[in-house]
Amino acid sequence: MKTIARSLILLLGTGCLLGCREANSPGTAPNPIVGTWFVEDAGAPFHQHMYVFNADGTMQQANPDAGDPSTSDSDGKGIWVADGNRIRGKWMEITADRATHKFVSRGELPFEIQVTGNAFMGTLSARFYDPTGKLLQDYPASPITGKRLTLP
Secondary structure (H helix, E strand, C coil): CHHHHHHHHHHHHHHHHHHCCCCCCCCCCCCCCCEEEEEEECCCCCCEEEEEECCCCEEEEECCCCCCCCEEECCEEEEEEEECCEEEEEEEEEEEECCCCCEEEEEEEEEEEEEECCEEEEEEEEEEECCCCCEEEEEEEEEEEEEECCCC
């Protein structure tokens, strides 16, 4: 029984060590997209957004909730991958009716961008689905640009 307990402790300890590692190898620079960005989205009801790209391939999106007087949307949560010299990703948001407080749609917003220094350019499209997964709206790709938040 002691052997099984020791083996279990060793296995759990090894798993914790492997799971608690940096996303980048030591001495490897993070992908240039990693950081906080002020984003202009020409196709969005409210054009100004904030994006945060994390080194682990996740990202967050936020913008004022003033773009649509009928609905309220959540912050976006998403994923990204490096694809050559471009970044491909997708984030999702949930939309609710302001009057009824009921679910309206799930938005999926795929994007492709290219980073150059402290700026990026690319495109983003949007697809919105009802509670059953039926496509409600499909917006074609429109331009997005980003400027990295930096210290003075």
